[in-house]
Structure formats: C-alpha cells, structure tokens
Amino acid sequence: MGFPDRIERTVQPAHPPGKVWAALTTAEGLGAWFGNEATIDLRPGGSAQMKWTEGHTADMRVERVEEPTVFAYTWHIYGLPDDDPRRTYVEFTLEPVGAGTRLTVVESGFAQLPDDAHGKAHDGNTQGWASELGELVDYLNAA
Amino acid sequence: MPPDIEAIAEQVFAALADPSRRAILATLAAKGPATATDLAARLPITRQAIAKHLGLLSEAGLVTAEPGERRRVRYRLRSAPMQVAQRFLAALARDWDSPLDALADHLDRSASGQTTTPLHEMRGHHV
Numbered sequence: 001m002g003f004p005d006r007i008e009r010t011v012q013p014a015h016p017p018g019k020v021w022a023a024l025t026t027a028e029g030l031g032a033w034f035g036n037e038a039t040i041d042l043r044p045g046g047s048a049q050m051k052w053t054e055g056h057t058a059d060m061r062v063e064r065v066e067e068p069t070v071f072a073y074t075w076h077i078y079g080l081p082d083d084d085p086r087r088t089y090v091e092f093t094l095e096p097v098g099a100g101t102r103l104t105v106v107e108s109g110f111a112q113l114p115d116d117a118h119g120k121a122h123d124g125n126t127q128g129w130a131s132e133l134g135e136l137v138d139y140l141n142a143a
Numbered sequence: 144m145p146p147d148i149e150a151i152a153e154q155v156f157a158a159l160a161d162p163s164r165r166a167i168l169a170t171l172a173a174k175g176p177a178t179a180t181d182l183a184a185r186l187p188i189t190r191q192a193i194a195k196h197l198g199l200l201s202e203a204g205l206v207t208a209e210p211g212e213r214r215r216v217r218y219r220l221r222s223a224p225m226q227v228a229q230r231f232l233a234a235l236a237r238d239w240d241s242p243l244d245a246l247a248d249h250l251d252r253s254a255s256g257q258t259t260t261p262l263h264e265m266r267g268h269h270v
Contacts, residue, residue, distance in 0.1 A: 003231055004231065005234070007234060009240070023249060023250060023253075033245040033249035078233065078236075078237070080233055105243070110234035
C-alpha cells in the first residue's frame, strides 16, 4: 500500500535563487502566492503565519534559515484536529541552475504514529469525552 | 516509519470499505458504546451479521469490547487507528502542486511588473 510519509516536488522557475528566496521568506512574498496575508519572523524558532480570505489560518515555526539555499518550517497538518500536537516539517532547497533555480520542497512526517495508537488505557477522543462527561456528572451531583 | 502504521491504516480502510461496518462505526461514533443488540435495533442489519462484523472490527482494534456478561457486552469505538488513517488522508489531501504553480506565476508576474493574483484564489483553492 505505501504510507505517504514524505511529499516531494521539484520545480524550476526561470528566476535566480535570490528572487525565489524572497518569495518564500518574506511576508510580502508569502502573502502574494501562498496565503492572502502573511507575517514572518525570519529566524530559527521565529513564528510565521499565513491567512486566507476564506478564514483558514496556518501557523508556522521557522526551523532553518540559510539564505539563499535552505528555508524550513514546521506546521500543523491541515485537516487534523487543532489540538493534535504533531506537525509536519517543510523544507525548501534552492539550487542555482543556469539563470534559474531548482526549487525542491519536501514535506515529511505524515506517518508519525499517535502516542496512543497502541495504548489501551488512553484511547483518544472517545475516552476523553467519556471522562469529561463523567466529571460533569460528578460536578452536577455535588452541586 | 513504524512498520505497523501501514497495517493499521489498511485495517481502517478495509473496515470502511464495507457499508455495514461503516454504519456500525458511525453509530458508535455518534451514539457512544453499544451492545450488538442495541446496534441491531438501530441499524437495518441482523444481529448475527452485526456480531460477525463486531468480531472483525474488534480483531482489527477498531472497537473494544467492555467486560461484561456475554449478551450485555458493550462495544466502544477505538479512535487511535482512525487517527492513523486520518494522517494517511492528510498526506493525500496535501496539495503542493497548486501553490507551486502560484509561486511560478508570482515570480513571472513580479518580474514583468504586473500585479499578482494568487492562483489558489482564482481556483478557489484551499491549502
């Protein structure tokens, strides 16, 4: 079957790495092609955010800044519950090719196993709701 | 990658491929733990077929049987395998092709001095 842990794409824009770098690492660039609005604190550990007009927001944590060859961040996985702590790692690599750039993006970490995948005691949401509802009952009984 | 993550996802998808098992899982998700008899009352499936499906789902780790007297055993959904399958789907749903097209477009347009329009906006894409 093959679990897709890693997604990789390579494109070759006819523009020099410096220009591609600016599109990837500035609020102006990210807000133009990726999101509709962006902010970025460009340093390892810095925060970045993209917003889309339809209301979706992506919060990123900058991981690698090696101008103009490597830019990487981690972010929450779109489509998973907001409180899921696992994140994927996205790395852009820029390589000059003639007058252009070979840009590779790798996103990895989709196959991380949930902490409780084998756990019997803690069973995710079902257990969570059961115990929270139990607490509510206790609270109401005590009142 | 843990060797069994693929097996876990496969069991979820195999379980979901059958409409009766989908209905059983959906009912447990919506209404909480239930006995085979409860499920038979709620679903257009015979109790015998439900027992068979529950056995299979239990072996696959998708439901757990709560301890109890034989006919009163309640089955509870195990969400952990679903979370593994969710990550498989998240990888399939992850769209890098559209943003990268939009990036190429942005670079070309800004080079020629035109205003950029993000491609995902034009296509109504959600990242």
